[in-house]
Amino acid sequence: MNWTDLRQSLIGKVPPVVLPPSLKLPVLPTAVIEFNRKADDPNAGAHxxxxIVEADAGLTCELLKHANSASMGLRTRVNGAKQALSVLGIRNVKMLLISFGVERALKASQSKLVNFQVFAAGNLERALFARELSRRTGADSELSFAASMLTDFLLPALGNELLETYLSFLSLPDSTRPALVQFERKxxxxxxxxxxxxxxxxxNFPDDLVCSVLLHHAGLTLLKHPQMKSTSCAxxxxxxxxxDPLKQSPDGLKQLLELEAIIPNLSVQExxxxxxxxxxxxxxxxxNPFPLVRRLEKLLVSASPPGQLTTASSGP
Structure with a gap:
C-alpha cells in the first residue's frame, strides 16, 4: 500500500477545514510534535x-514504564530514552509517544456535550480493541492503538464550540439518526x-497513521478489501x-459481531x-460504566429465545 498516494487521494485536493476561530483545541505535548518532525530526518541520530523525549519528563517516564513492562518481555532493563529507541525502534517509539500524548491531552480537556470520564474510557477501550484485533489480522498493533486514540481527539472541543448542532444530532430518533460523519458533512x-x-x-504524522484516522468510519468494508484487510485502517x-456516548455508528455493535463471519476462529466476546x-x-x-463485554452480553441475551440464557450471560 502506498500510503502517501492514499493520503493525497483522500485530502490532497480537499480544501482545508475551516474550524471556528474560537475553538479551543486539545494540545499535544510539544515533544510529540517535534519528535515526529525529526524522526523522518535521516540526519537525526538517536542521541x-x-x-527531544527527555525534554518531557512525563513522556519519558511513560516510555520507560512501557519498555520495562511485563508485556514487552525484555531481558534487560531500559534505563533511558536512547536505549528505548535502540530496543523498540524509532517507529514504535513514535507511536507510543503519540498515544501517551493523546491520553494526556484528553485528560486536560473538558466537554459540555458528554460525560468526559465516559468519553475518555470509551476512547481507550476502542484503542485496546484495535490493538487486540491487529494481532489477529497482522496489522501494526502500536499504529492501530495510536490511530484509535486519535480518531475522536477533536470531538470534545467541537462539541463545546458547536454544542447546539451536536445536541440536535443526539436528539434524533435512533431509527432515523445517520452516522455522525454523515450528519457533520451535511x-x-x-x-x-x-x-x-x-x-x-x-x-508531519506518518501517512499510514493519517489514513487510519481519515478512514475510521469506513466500517467493515476495509476488511473485505484485498490491500486493506491486514492494515491498521481496517x-x-x-x-x-x-x-460511544455520541452514538456515532448506528448498529455498530451488531456490525462488530459480523467480524466472526469474516475472520476465521475469531470470538468478539473473547x-x-x-x-x-x-x-x-x-x-x-x-x-467505564458501559464496557464492550457488558454490551455484548446484553445484546446476546436480548437475541436469545425466551427462557434461554446464553453462555456469555450466565456469569455474574
Whole structure:
C-alpha cells in the first residue's frame, strides 16, 4: 500500500477545514510534535531524538514504564530514552509517544456535550480493541492503538464550540439518526475525521497513521478489501464501531459481531474480555460504566429465545 498516494487521494485536493476561530483545541505535548518532525530526518541520530523525549519528563517516564513492562518481555532493563529507541525502534517509539500524548491531552480537556470520564474510557477501550484485533489480522498493533486514540481527539472541543448542532444530532430518533460523519458533512461541509486528518498531516504524522484516522468510519468494508484487510485502517475502522456516548455508528455493535463471519476462529466476546482485562491494567483510574463485554452480553441475551440464557450471560 502506498500510503502517501492514499493520503493525497483522500485530502490532497480537499480544501482545508475551516474550524471556528474560537475553538479551543486539545494540545499535544510539544515533544510529540517535534519528535515526529525529526524522526523522518535521516540526519537525526538517536542521541538527538532521545533529547527531544527527555525534554518531557512525563513522556519519558511513560516510555520507560512501557519498555520495562511485563508485556514487552525484555531481558534487560531500559534505563533511558536512547536505549528505548535502540530496543523498540524509532517507529514504535513514535507511536507510543503519540498515544501517551493523546491520553494526556484528553485528560486536560473538558466537554459540555458528554460525560468526559465516559468519553475518555470509551476512547481507550476502542484503542485496546484495535490493538487486540491487529494481532489477529497482522496489522501494526502500536499504529492501530495510536490511530484509535486519535480518531475522536477533536470531538470534545467541537462539541463545546458547536454544542447546539451536536445536541440536535443526539436528539434524533435512533431509527432515523445517520452516522455522525454523515450528519457533520451535511451540517458543516466536513467531518471530524477529515479535520483531524488534515491537522495530523500538518504535524508531519506518518501517512499510514493519517489514513487510519481519515478512514475510521469506513466500517467493515476495509476488511473485505484485498490491500486493506491486514492494515491498521481496517482494524481502526472496526474498533470505531464500538458504541460511544455520541452514538456515532448506528448498529455498530451488531456490525462488530459480523467480524466472526469474516475472520476465521475469531470470538468478539473473547476479544472484549481481553480488552476489559487490559483496560483494568492501563485505565489509571478511568471507569467505564458501559464496557464492550457488558454490551455484548446484553445484546446476546436480548437475541436469545425466551427462557434461554446464553453462555456469555450466565456469569455474574
Amino acid at each position: 538527538e531524538l532521545a533529547k 451540517a458543516f461541509g466536513w467531518d471530524h475525521a477529515l479535520a483531524m486528518g488534515q491537522m495530523m498531516h500538518s504535524w 482494524v481502526v475502522a472496526c474498533a470505531s464501531l464500538i458504541p 476479544m472484549a474480555e481481553n480488552v476489559q482485562r487490559s483496560f483494568q491494567e492501563l485505565g489509571q483510574g478511568l471507569k
